[in-house]
Structure formats: C-alpha cells, structure tokens
Amino acid sequence: MRWFRFALLILAVTVIQKSLLARWSTKPDLLVVLLVFYAIHYSTSDAIISSFTIGFAADLVGSPMPMGPQMISFGLFGTLLAYLHRVIAIKRMPFQALAIFVSSLLTGVLSHLLAHITGEPVAANIYAVVFVTSLYSSIVGPFLFLPLAWWMRIKTSRFGRRY
Amino acid sequence: MLFTWFMLTGFILLFAPQNLTSKFQLAFVHVFRWPLSIGGDLALTAQTQQPLTGSVSRSETQYLNYIANLEKTLAEERQKFEKLSGLYNTYVWEGTDFALADVITANVDGSRSELTIACRKSAGLAEGQFVLGDECIIGRISDVFPQISKAEVVLVTDPTSMIPIEVEGLKNIMKGKGNNTAKIEMVKNEVKVGENVFALKKPGFLDAPMIVGKVSECNRNQKNPSLWDITVVPACDIEQLEDIAVIIMNPQK
Numbered sequence A: 001m002r003w004f005r006f007a008l009l010i011l012a013v014t015v016i017q018k019s020l021l022a023r024w025s026t027k028p029d030l031l032v033v034l035l036v037f038y039a040i041h042y043s044t045s046d047a048i049i050s051s052f053t054i055g056f057a058a059d060l061v062g063s064p065m066p067m068g069p070q071m072i073s074f075g076l077f078g079t080l081l082a083y084l085h086r087v088i089a090i091k092r093m094p095f096q097a098l099a100i101f102v103s104s105l106l107t108g109v110l111s112h113l114l115a116h117i118t119g120e121p122v123a124a125n126i127y128a129v130v131f132v133t134s135l136y137s138s139i140v141g142p143f144l145f146l147p148l149a150w151w152m153r154i155k156t157s158r159f160g161r162r163y
Numbered sequence B: 001m002l003f004t005w006f007m008l009t010g011f012i013l014l015f016a017p018q019n020l021t022s023k024f025q026l027a028f029v030h031v032f033r034w035p036l037s038i039g040g041d042l043a044l045t046a047q048t049q050q051p052l053t054g055s056v057s058r059s060e061t062q063y064l065n066y067i068a069n070l071e072k073t074l075a076e077e078r079q080k081f082e083k084l085s086g087l088y089n090t091y092v093w094e095g096t097d098f099a100l101a102d103v104i105t106a107n108v109d110g111s112r113s114e115l116t117i118a119c120r121k122s123a124g125l126a127e128g129q130f131v132l133g134d135e136c137i138i139g140r141i142s143d144v145f146p147q148i149s150k151a152e153v154v155l156v157t158d159p160t161s162m163i164p165i166e167v168e169g170l171k172n173i174m175k176g177k178g179n180n181t182a183k184i185e186m187v188k189n190e191v192k193v194g195e196n197v198f199a200l201k202k203p204g205f206l207d208a209p210m211i212v213g214k215v216s217e218c219n220r221n222q223k224n225p226s227l228w229d230i231t232v233v234p235a236c237d238i239e240q241l242e243d244i245a246v247i248i249m250n251p252q253k
Helices: A003-018 A030-041 A044-060 A069-087 A093-117 A126-151 B002-015 B018-031 B033-047 B058-089
Strands: B096-107 B114-119 B130-133 B136-145 B150-155 B162-167 B170-178 B181-187 B196-199 B210-220 B228-234 B243-249
Touching: A003 A030, A003 A044, A003 A126, A003 B033, A030 A044, A030 A069, A030 A093, A030 A126, A044 A069, A044 B002, A044 B018, A069 A093, A069 B002, A093 A126, B018 B033, B018 B136, B018 B150, B033 B096, B058 B096, B114 B136, B114 B243, B162 B181, B162 B210, B181 B210
Parallel strands: B136 B210
Antiparallel strands: B096 B114, B096 B243, B114 B150, B130 B136, B130 B243, B136 B150, B162 B170, B162 B196, B170 B181, B181 B228, B196 B210, B210 B228
16 A cells, blocks of 8 residues: 555545535535545555545544544445455446445445434435435546556556455 | 554544534644635636637737736725625614635535635634625524634534524524525415525624525425425525625624
C-alpha cells in the first residue's frame, strides 16, 4: 500500500465530497467507492486500516451528524467486504457495482441508526436518500476504479485476491 | 486486534460529547476552507446557466474578463452596502446588528441540512440567532467558534429545526423534514399553495415576523382527516446562497 498516495487521495475526495458535491441533493458517495476499491484491491489488514480511515474522513465532513457513526459502519462493512473478497473475487464491473451498491446501502443505514442512538433525529425520507445515493455510487463507482488503480500504481492485469 | 482498536476509537468518538467532536469537523473546514470554497463556487457555477458570448480573440477575452471581474467586484461591494443600508433603514430593525458571512460549505442533502459560515465579525454571535438569506429566514445558528470566526447554521429544513410560524393567521410549529422541505402538522384550515409562511417574533432573537417559506402542498392528515398537513419549501434557493446575514438583536456596543 502506498500510504502517502492514499492520504492525498482521501483528502482530495473528502474535499470534493464536502464542496463540489455537497450542494446537490442527490449525489454519489465517492468515499464508499474508495472503501470498496481498497477492500477489493488490498490485503485484509490494509483494507481494515483504509476502511476506518475513510470512515473517519466521512465523519469529518458528515456534519451535522456526530463523529463516529460512519467510522464504525465504514470500518465494519469494509472489513467484511475484504474478508468476502478472500472467498469471492470481485473483478467484473457489474459485481463491483453491486458491491458498491450493497456497501453504500448498509453503511448508510447503519450510520443513521448509530447517529439515532446518540439522540440525533432521523429524516423521514432517509431510506430513500440512502437508496438513491447507493444507486448513484454504484453507477459511477466502477468507472472510477481505473483512474484510482492508476493513482495507486496498481497494475490492472494483476487484480485479484491478496492475502 | 487492529479491527477492535479501530472500533473502540469509533465508539469513543460516537459517545464523546458532540460539542467536543464537532470541533474536529469545524477544524477540517477551517484548514481546508480555500479548496472547499473553490469547490462550492464550481458547483454553483455548474448549477447556473451561463449566457453565451460571441467569439472574440484571446487577448480581447482576457481584457473583457478583467473588466468583468472588476465590475463584478464593484457590483458585489455595492450590493453588500445596499443590503446593509437597506436592513438598517427598516424601522423594525432599529438597534439590531447584522453580521454578514460567507457560506463555506452547504450541506443540503436529503437527510440533514446545514451551512458552515465564515463571519467577517464574530462578536455578538450566539446560538439560536436567526439567519437571513435573500431577505428570508433560512435557519438558526447552532454552534459558534469565535476563535476561528466560523459558525454552523442549522437550516429550517433540517429534522432538528422547530420554528414557531404563522400562515394565513394560524399559528403553529414548523418542523424540518429534510430533502429541502419542512412540515406544519395538524392545521385546522386548508391553506392555499403558494401562501407565505412567516417566522413569529421571538424576543431577543427576532423583533418582527419574517418570511421563512412558501406552502408547496396541503394534504389531509392521515390520522385525523379533519386536520391538514402543510409542506413548506424555503422562500429562497438555499443551495445557491453565497452569503448570508445573522440577526444580532441588542448588540453590545
């Protein structure tokens, strides 16, 4: 794992998510796309670290939601996805899209449930919002994997399971 | 082991007092305010239809852009001056101060609605103060960080927002519902679509009723069909706001 490149990428994506995309009511969650990318392209321990880090970044820009829920949900589902990838290789674009869709759906629901536990109100249409965001992310995500692989210096021909 | 430690950190953050953890969020916005505001401006530009101009040479384009930039700066300064002088000249605002602020980040997604603002003067800012955008109430201050001249605004459409309002003479509470809408529930009479909704006076925070939104839907309450549920949309396009004004009643001189 190239950690410096990882840090720069997370920072850039977090800023884009908070500024460029924040003003749109329906938008893809680029951080979930990153979560899936690292979970299926790196070793399990790297995937765990990156999942929690991406979750922390999502919490940083998740205001007015409190800190913590996204770190927990991203970390949990990123780790699960990394373990799942040891059994089932997620190589083809439709499977990547499906992985992004399911991860986004689960992280979104769990984040809002955890925030609700701490007393945060939940919007009435939250499930619709999470569903639309997941759908957008799953459409955009697989196309971003190629530039992400280039940035992280991963050779696309060597995609596969790593332990 | 790694997973356990990270999970533990996550839970510590989750259950730590929110006024403490929100400082992390605001520190991020403060440190990256420049790229964040550029990104926000780009989004605004993308959402605004630009008129096409005729084809001109590159140097001419540069010159025209330079003039346009100067004119824009002048117009903005004039607008700020007029906005302030206009507000101060309204008799109900005598003795009231207005703190102009730039919008750094706007979070208007379907679930939560919040703005982070950079105040040019943070003196007198306090939690609960009303915030104006395009001459209408858009939300209230939820957190102030005077050390870095930043504040957070919870919009009227946020699920945590509850504001006493009046619509067609009926007083009620307007609750934010997310997705850029708010709701007034259990209203006795049917209200026309397009009717103005006003925020009621609140001593120490608002001395005169001000428009907060417009009725977009009026449907019968599902539990009690003799009552009505009103859906309200903000009176201005909050997504397009670049600057706002905070109402400071009885400012300390």
